[in-house]
Amino acid sequence: xxxxxxxxxxxxxxxxxxxxxxxxxxxxxxxxxxxxxxxxxxxxxxxxxxxxxxxxxxxxxxxxxxxxxxxxxxxxxxxxxxxxxxxxxxxxxxxxxxxxxxxxxxxxxxxxxxxxxxxxxxxxxxxxxxxxxxxxxxxxxxxxxxxxxxxxxxxxxxxxxxxxxxxxxxxxxxxxxxxxxxxxxxxxxxxxxxxxxxxxxxxxxxxxxxxxxxxxxxxxxxxxxxxxxxxxxxxxxxxxxxxxxxxxxxxxxxxxxxxxxxxxxxxxxxxxxxxxxxxxxxxxxxxxxxxxxxxxxxxxxxxxxxxxxxxxxxxxxxxxxxxxxxxxxxxxxxxxxxxxxxxxxxxxxxxxxxxxxxxxxxxxxxxxxxxxxxxxxx
Amino acid sequence: xxxxxxxxxxxxxxxxxxxxxxxxxxxxxxxxxxxxxxxxxxxxxxxxxxxxxxxxxxxxxxxxxxxxxxxxxxxxxxxxxxxxxxxxxxxxxxxxxxxxxxxxxxxxxxxxxxxxxxxxxxxxxxxxxxxxxxxxxxxxxxxxxxxxxxxxxxxxxxxxxxxxxxxxxxxxxxxxxxxxxxxxxxxxxxxxxxxxxxxxxxxxxxxxxxxxxxxxxxxxxxxxxxxxxxxxxxxxxxxxxxxxxxxxxxxxxxxxxxxxxxxxxxxxxxxxxxxxxxxxxxxxxxxxxxxxxxxxxxxxxxxxxxxxxxxxxxxxxxxxxxxxxxxxxxxxxxxxxxxxxxxxxxxxxxxxxxxxxxxxxxxxxxxxxxxxxxxxxx
Numbered sequence: 001x002x003x004x005x006x007x008x009x010x011x012x013x014x015x016x017x018x019x020x021x022x023x024x025x026x027x028x029x030x031x032x033x034x035x036x037x038x039x040x041x042x043x044x045x046x047x048x049x050x051x052x053x054x055x056x057x058x059x060x061x062x063x064x065x066x067x068x069x070x071x072x073x074x075x076x077x078x079x080x081x082x083x084x085x086x087x088x089x090x091x092x093x094x095x096x097x098x099x100x101x102x103x104x105x106x107x108x109x110x111x112x113x114x115x116x117x118x119x120x121x122x123x124x125x126x127x128x129x130x131x132x133x134x135x136x137x138x139x140x141x142x143x144x145x146x147x148x149x150x151x152x153x154x155x156x157x158x159x160x161x162x163x164x165x166x167x168x169x170x171x172x173x174x175x176x177x178x179x180x181x182x183x184x185x186x187x188x189x190x191x192x193x194x195x196x197x198x199x200x201x202x203x204x205x206x207x208x209x210x211x212x213x214x215x216x217x218x219x220x221x222x223x224x225x226x227x228x229x230x231x232x233x234x235x236x237x238x239x240x241x242x243x244x245x246x247x248x249x250x251x252x253x254x255x256x257x258x259x260x261x262x263x264x265x266x267x268x269x270x271x272x273x274x275x276x277x278x279x280x281x282x283x284x285x286x287x288x289x290x291x292x293x294x295x296x297x298x299x300x301x302x303x304x305x306x307x308x309x310x311x312x313x314x315x316x317x318x319x320x321x322x323x324x325x326x327x328x329x330x331x332x333x334x335x336x337x338x339x340x341x342x343x344x345x346x347x348x349x350x351x352x353x354x355x356x357x358x359x360x361x362x363x364x365x366x367x368x369x370x371x372x373x374x375x376x377x378x
Numbered sequence: 379x380x381x382x383x384x385x386x387x388x389x390x391x392x393x394x395x396x397x398x399x400x401x402x403x404x405x406x407x408x409x410x411x412x413x414x415x416x417x418x419x420x421x422x423x424x425x426x427x428x429x430x431x432x433x434x435x436x437x438x439x440x441x442x443x444x445x446x447x448x449x450x451x452x453x454x455x456x457x458x459x460x461x462x463x464x465x466x467x468x469x470x471x472x473x474x475x476x477x478x479x480x481x482x483x484x485x486x487x488x489x490x491x492x493x494x495x496x497x498x499x500x501x502x503x504x505x506x507x508x509x510x511x512x513x514x515x516x517x518x519x520x521x522x523x524x525x526x527x528x529x530x531x532x533x534x535x536x537x538x539x540x541x542x543x544x545x546x547x548x549x550x551x552x553x554x555x556x557x558x559x560x561x562x563x564x565x566x567x568x569x570x571x572x573x574x575x576x577x578x579x580x581x582x583x584x585x586x587x588x589x590x591x592x593x594x595x596x597x598x599x600x601x602x603x604x605x606x607x608x609x610x611x612x613x614x615x616x617x618x619x620x621x622x623x624x625x626x627x628x629x630x631x632x633x634x635x636x637x638x639x640x641x642x643x644x645x646x647x648x649x650x651x652x653x654x655x656x657x658x659x660x661x662x663x664x665x666x667x668x669x670x671x672x673x674x675x676x677x678x679x680x681x682x683x684x685x686x687x688x689x690x691x692x693x694x695x696x697x698x699x700x701x702x703x704x705x706x707x708x709x710x711x712x713x714x715x716x717x718x719x720x721x722x723x724x725x726x727x728x729x730x731x732x733x734x735x736x737x738x739x740x741x742x743x744x745x746x747x748x749x750x751x752x753x754x755x756x
């Protein structure tokens with residue numbers, strides 16, 4: 001294998017596939033990046049066996065030569081060193097050549113590195129997915145779907161299925177749901193499907209976070225292939241594979257109250273800042289719990305009290321308070337997470353009493369919903 | 379105590395004095411910030427008993443009212459909470475009022491915090507220094523003096539005196555020296571003294587690092603007062619006290635070779651980048667050691683070898699190599715630290731053989747010197 005490549009393109013691809021590489025693996029070759037040079041270009045692969053990422057660098061793009069492949073072939077190089085090296089090379093182009101005994105030379109200007117490589121044939125194969133059923137989502141919408149749900153997954157392994165986000169596809173709609181059993185985030189979006197596809201899978205939260213970091217903020221479509229135990233996201237020059245979580249995701253629809261007793265309409269940003277301030281003293285306490293009370297004339301009072309440190313009380317003017325008077329306590333963190341995930345400036349909060357879950361959503365948008373279970377203090 | 383203050387000025391002062399506050403203190407009141415409101419303005423103090431910082435916010439500046447003191451007095455508030463609170467307050471002004479039982483109210487817009495305060499009379503007094511002998515250094519030069527020496531202090535407590543920087547003042551010159559016994563950094567500067575002052579003190583490296591963070595990059599003079607066991611830096615509206623280290627600083631002048639056998643002249647940046655690359659593989663090994671060899675025609679070879687990972691070799695073109703041929707090994711980290719500390723683009727490296735300390739300095743500047751002890755590998 002021997003090729004000359006533009007350094008910045010190599011650096012970018014290495015950074016992308018590095019998202020899947022971990023030093024904590026039981027399969028030593030997975031601490032490396034697989035590099036394959038073919039006539040059409042160079043392919044890099046990184047994997048931790050849960051997530052695998054493949055990045056392709058084409059021979060040329062828009063008339064510019066990016067890679068000159070002098071001899072096809074492949075090698076696996078230690079990801080940690082290879083990624084540091086390419087970042088710090090002195091010139092705009094890099095030559096990579098595999099010699100005898102898998103010894104690999106990386107040359108740029110007057111700098112020459114010699115790395116001990118590993119045999120690419122020993123690198124695990126990526127799953128082969130039959131691509132009969134594919135649906136498409138623009139990259140920027142996909143990033144939003146992830147951002148607005150993934151924070152609500154469980155971080156505890158006591159119910160592993162809750163560490164993932166449930167993706168349900170039916171009648172041309174994708175419904176993403178995440179819950180850690182104390183709060184729930186749900187987001188719907190219309191999708192392009194080729195036929196009347198049905199899916200109901202759970203994608204690990206970690207995979208979605210890494211995917212979101214790699215995708216560009218464009219409206220280019222990402223193709224999604226779902227099989228029994230794998231999902232594949234295909235963007236331009238990029239394949240992102242993740243295993244799916246096994247098991248049945250709980251039915252969350254019955255958690256969502258259909259009626260309400262107290263409804264608030266208010267500005268998300270102002271509310272978020274008030275909760276943030278109220279939580280400053282609450283963090284020290286047990287649960288980061290703040291209290292909310294409705295007062296006269298559309299005023300909402302947000303407060304918290306940590307006897308050893310002090311207390312905070314703040315009034316927020318809402319657009320409207322309808323229904324019953326209310327005093328309720330909840331986790332400031334969950335509320336801030338939910339408010340940050342919402343789009344739009346006006347939000348609506350529907351309560352069904354101090355002991356029942358409540359719902360936060362944008363006033364003009366039914367595609368997103370955040371649910372929080374209150375904390376019993378009153 | 380009651381006053382109304384511009385929030386951004388309060389935030390800045392709190393940030394400055396926070397540099398001295400630590401949560402790991404055996405004196406509980408030092409986890410707080412002392413606030414004193416007087417007719418002329420408000421003074422904040424933070425201290426960990428080694429370092430004490432006092433920041434003054436004047437009643438007005440350039441005709442703008444900054445503080446309106448309604449009632450003089452004082453309080454001590456938990457630094458951790460107070461600093462978070464002032465950062466997140468909703469409006470541009472803040473009212474702070476001490477009520478009964480040291481209960482302190484912080485108001486801004488519709489937000490109201492109530493913090494449990496502590497008695498300011500119980501806060502330790504700052505040292506009182508007689509200011510007979512003062513010398514001055516512009517703030518930007520002072521920051522440079524610190525930056526170019528402090529990295530070389532020892533991080534080990536086996537010889538506590540080496541964790542500080544030696545400041546020697548004589549005949550209108552300040553000489554700053556730091557060494558961890560493997561390398562040494564020295565910087566001289568002419569200073570304004572009022573009389574023929576003599577000092578020889580050791581300032582903790584940590585104090586100088588914190589001082590450097592607080593000082594603005596201006597040429598405003600900083601007044602320096604040195605006593606037997608304290609040093610005080612006085613900038614505009616800021617007092618920075620540090621204790622001095624006890625003991626005699628070793629005489630380092632005899633470490634510095636007065637002759638050389640091999641002299642290199644080269645570009646600092648190019649050399650630094652080559653060392654940085656060579657160290658990429660060396661870091662894994664024992665000591666992060668790189669090798670340097672002089673070749674023909676002014677070429678210097680920088681290399682390192684970590685058998686398990688691979689090797690790197692790079693040629694750097696120098697302006698000149700004079701004297702004996704040389705092969706020498708040294709810590710890449712020490713060399714990079716030294717090169718980053720130098721000003722100017724052209725540097726000169728003077729070697730006296732592979733086993734002797736060598737010196738790096740700018741070609742056109744005698745006020746700064748970096749010394750490194752080689753590692754025996756050849």
